[in-house]
Amino acid sequence: MNLPSPSPWWRPDIHQDRRPFLEARGRILKAVRAWFDDRGFVEVETAGLQVSPGNEAHLHAFQTEALGLDGARRALYLRTSPEFACKSLLAAGEQRIFEISKVWRNRERGRLHHPEFTMLEWYRAEEPYESLMADCALLLALAAEAAGRPALTWRDSTCDPFAEPARLTLAEAFEDFAQIDLLATIATTGATDRDALATAATAVAVRVADDDTWSDVFSRVLVEKVEPNLGHGRPTILHEYPAAEAALARRKADDPRVAERFELYACGVELANAFGELTNATEQAARFEAEMAEKARVYGERYPIDPDFLAALQIMPEASGAALGFDRLVMLASGANHIEQVLWSPVAEICP
Template sequence: MSWQPSMNWPHAKQRAQVLGQIRAFFLARNVIEVETPILAHATVTDAHLDAFVTHYNYSQDSHCDESINLFAQTSPEFAMKRLLASGYGCCYQICKAFRHEEQGRYHNPEFTMLEWYRIDFDHFQLMDEVAALIELILGCDQAERISYQALFIREVDIDPLMTNKEQLIALISSRGKLSYWLEKEDSLDTLLQFVMAELIEPNIGKNAPCFVYNFPASQASLAKISSQDLRVAERFECYFKGIELANGFHELTDAKQQKLRFEQDNAIRAQLGKAKHRIDENFISALEHGLPSCAGVALGIDRLIMLALSASKIDQVITFSIANA
């Protein structure tokens, strides 16, 4: 282990320049920078996301000899939507986020996230703005757009909205990627996500950013279901040069529907042998009060800077990785 930083001084200066460009981009659009807490009383229920947890002994609701759990936030999403529900306008945040996951070429458990929300935007308008920011920072060609359904048909000749397990297993097997756990997997979404990650993502966004939109409704997360096609959600992701850069939604504003999705997440967590997470009631209360119609997106700053600096791994654009933090 070295005490020295993994990012050199020239890269540090270039990173600072990119952050300056981002702030200037939003200043010109009258999108206001905000800050929200890193620690919160609740976290996401997503079955595939795990948060870091710490203990706090000085809660008003407990004796000082007792502790409560506080969670390092996986993103500022819930807190920022609470701001919007309270009357805030279009806003963005550059912050630290934390996910209890393995370190890798494109991921450090502590990372920098850019998240922003645009009132009265849908996911197509937000894709335009994400593309403008990426093109500004990277000087790249104009982004491509393709629906999730059209992408699967083009790349693997399967309609993801009409497929079944047998068809997906046959596809995976024909590409030499089949393993025992996939044969035993009954979740179509898990199989679709595997196909996306292993067979499709390496082939898209090679020369220009690629926006994939209208994901299956079962992968909606916090996005609205399309009124034009109930099989899909108004969600998009952006890929460029093998890196997933951004994940955005035309945001769900219905509190009852959102709470039901959280409960469904917890049911999946239980099936996977994971602990259920308490639903964030502050967030649900904010939705009940009224979240304005909006679209929001989370973009990985470290990954964006990797592309801007032609870095081969995330360690080269952050001062200290988890290995020598």
């Protein structure tokens, strides 16, 4: 038989070019673990196989199958995040935890996306989500110091990891970069006005299809008009997401149109996503059902809702949690221009 050509990653010359990025990865990993340990966090290890991979409409998982001793078959999924398990540990009594783990997301591949990647998640029980904003700022500086570089870089953008992040609400960002009054399209109940947002988006040359939902239009404006402007020069924290775009976050007490969710950006790249966690199990179940109905409408499939997680949520304390894409952080801190440069063993491309 004819032997296949080896993947380019295993050629010594190419591996040698990647090695500085991989060495930086190791230093950043060691520094992050020490940082959390110094602050009294417990490192946890949760299962990669889950009953539900997550219940967000546009999140895609890898499905597998478990065989019982009696031959019975049961669908399981590779986790898209350790979130459900970590929150269950908070319900069990843990106070400060973090996990650095492999997660899997299907339909994702590109300079910033890989089907298997590393997620850093951490949780603070009985602490506000503003605490996580401070954590994110410190972690950026930590990564740059460990990599031995003075700035975060991506393509032609530079970001000072030691600068205080700018804080911008979604309403402010839509007004500043798209001239759209976002909150005018959201009722106090959280209900959204699709036509009002579509009209505003069309006026600023954002394409809107007849079958687009409010969420579709929101996402397109965010991607086209807002995100390219974030995290240049210094990091940006984009916060107070519409409640309709924060399925796992609690609503803000002073404005129920928005939720306690923020994202961290550097060099135009989204690095972290954080919540003031929703702990109302009944409301969470309803949100999951709505997300899965939308997934079924768009993709013709839905994922199960994990009853064990909902049961844990009933006794989970108030908490805040963040998820940070570790590989992306390493990329920006080390100067890599593709996510596969910072992965020791990239997953092979799907061949036609």
